[in-house]
Amino acid sequence: MKTITRKELPSDYDEMMKTEQHHKHEITMDEQGTIRWKEDPFIRQFIDDCSLNEICIGFHAKGNNKNTESYRELYRKMGYSLSGYWEIFYWDMNNDIADEYEPPKE
Numbered sequence: 001m002k003t004i005t006r007k008e009l010p011s012d013y014d015e016m017m018k019t020e021q022h023h024k025h026e027i028t029m030d031e032q033g034t035i036r037w038k039e040d041p042f043i044r045q046f047i048d049d050c051s052l053n054e055i056c057i058g059f060h061a062k063g064n065n066k067n068t069e070s071y072r073e074l075y076r077k078m079g080y081s082l083s084g085y086w087e088i089f090y091w092d093m094n095n096d097i098a099d100e101y102e103p104p105k106e
Contacts, residue, residue: 001028001038009035009082016086022103025076039079047078066094067101 004027006017013035026038047055055074064071066089075085090098 001030003027003038004029004035013082013086016082016090019101019103022105023073023076025073027082028079035082036079037076037082037085040077043074043077044079065097067097069104 006027009017009027028036028038030036056071059065059068059071059074066072072085072089075088080088088094089101092098
């Protein structure tokens with residue numbers, strides 16, 4: 001795994017990175033060239049031990065949706081690929097309220 005800076009990202013991610021400025025989560029590139037959020041080993045183990053679907057159901061039961069920061073943070077800490085993250089959180093086919101997302105104020 002190689003850490004890459006946000007400036008090194010392909011321009012495909014420019015729009016997404018504008019709304020992802022509020023956190024300093026590291027970005028990596030794996031051996032296959034996939035660009036990912038840096039994985040948190042504890043969260044990875046937790047997800048491996050549980051069902052992601054059950055965890056997401058819990059988020060929804062507590063009133064969280066794909067525009068909730070804690071929901072997004074989970075996916076970053078899972079080491080999700082940036083392209084997959086975009087599909088889940090920014091593509092209106094998967095998040096019909098994507099345009100309502102407001103990053104938290106620092």
